[in-house]
Amino acid sequence: MKKTKAVVIILSDETHLHDDVAHFLQAKGHEVVVEPDHFGDSLAREGCKIILIAYQNLLEGIERYSQLVADFGLDRNPHYSIVLSISKDVGKACELCINQTVDNYFIVKPLYDMHRLALLVKQAFDAVAHSEQQLALTYIGEELLEHKKALDSFIIDNVDKGVECQTDTVDAFSAALNELANLIAGHSGRNLILDHQKIAEQTRELSDRKLEQISAWAKTVKEEYNELSRLQIPTVSGNQKNIALINGDAEYSASVKQILTDTGFNPMLFESAKEALPAMICQRPDLVLLDYETSGLDVLKVLAYMQKFNQLTDIPVILLTAHRDKEILTRCLKAGARDFIVKPADRDTFREKISKLLSDMTAPVS
Structure with missing residues (x-):
């Protein structure tokens, strides 16, 4: 496979700082362009673009480079810029690199280190490929x-x-x-x-x-x-907090519904999570009571689903469970449940837990 070569554009004040560098790169098979009239055609070709700035006056060279960038839109096209510097100007050249005005510098007088130049060309290839x-x-x-x-x-x-x-x-x-x-x-x-x-x-x-x-x-x-149109979506209340209960036990649901009503909440009853989740997207509750045993889906999966949808992510969930297994409760809390109520529970427990979570949701962030 033929190795890809670089297109090297040399910006020069004709002081011949670049002569040995140009000869070295040409010998390596790279295309070296010195004539400004040919810059446009060269930059349009495929291949790694390296810009050499060979000016005795570094500031003048940087101005010329900036003009080239503006003229050919090089700020939107990956390339690599190198200042050719004489030894007394190394400090200035280094500062230009630190300020990211150029990418690197190469000392051309009094000594040409061609090994370092070969390394710079390799770095240029890698940098341009990464940018592309x-x-x-x-x-x-x-x-x-x-x-x-x-x-x-x-x-x-x-x-x-x-x-x-x-x-x-x-x-x-x-x-x-x-x-x-x-x-x-x-x-x-x-x-x-x-x-x-x-x-x-x-x-x-x-x-x-x-x-x-x-x-x-x-x-x-x-x-x-395709059951959304047939779902009986409970009506939400504008005056009361709406509490969704996901539970398949009709008798237990009826008792919790009574507790919620007596404590001033509007209950929204669902027999399963498959019924509740799409319905809650349409009619968002303020809080969810999710029964561990009768949700219709794995509880961890239900909590994961709620985290996926923007409409449901921020709704606090209280787990209803007869389990006292610490590992089970910990998994559910990590999956998104905010609290849990161990069944059976009395009216005060429901009121206290629900009120605390709703209060936390409305509290201003400090």
């Missing part, structure tokens, strides 16, 4: 942002397909991002393509393919999860 990769990732990120907007709309429009459908949709998009990240990082064994238009097309094809797969999958489960 970052630029490509930024470009792709902008493309992905557009696709994510479309995906967010898909999730919202298809809430009737149920929580599991939405979660798998998010997971599928995450897999698409991972696949793309691996491609860019080179982990998939494919070389990074630096043609931005081609990258955008590939990204669009990948995202479109994932969206098609997601849509096709969603249609297969539509009948199972």
Whole structure:
């Protein structure tokens, strides 16, 4: 495989500071351009761009370099800049590097260290390749942002397909991002393509393919999860705090409902989490009482689902459980539950726990 060479642009005041450097780089097979009339064509070619600033007066050289950057939009195109400095100006050259005005410097008088120059060219290649990769990732990120907007709309429009459908949709998009990240990082064994238009097309094809797969999958489960229109969504109250109770035991639900009503709350009853989660997205409660034994889904999964949706993330959850197992309670608290009530519990316990959490939610942040 033919090794890629650099395109070296030399900005010079014709004091011949660059002569030995130019000869060395030409001998190494790099393209060296000194004539200003040829700068534009050279910068338009593919390959690593290295800018050498060979001026006796460093400030004059930096002004010329800044003009070149402005004329050819080099601030938006990866390149590597090196000041060719005589020994007495090393301090100034170093300061320019520290201030990130240029990338590096090379001492040309009284001694030409060609070994260091070879190292600088290698560093330039690596730096430009890294910058091009970052630029490509930024470009792709902008493309992905557009696709994510479309995906967010898909999730919202298809809430009737149920929580599991939405979660798998998010997971599928995450897999698409991972696949793309691996491609860019080179982990998939494919070389990074630096043609931005081609990258955008590939990204669009990948995202479109994932969206098609997601849509096709969603249609297969539509009948199972298309129950939103048939859900009996409890009415929320504008004057009272709305407390959702997720519990499949009708007798226990009735007793808790009475406690909530007597203590001034508006109860919203659900027999299962599959019924409650999409309904709560439509009618957001102030707090959730989640029964560990009869939620209809694994409690940790329910808590994870609530963390995924912006509409549900901040709703405090109190776990209702007959378990006193510390490990079980700890797992639930780590998964998002804010507190727990051990069954059976009296009216005062419910009132105290609910009131405290609601008060914490409305307290001003110090």
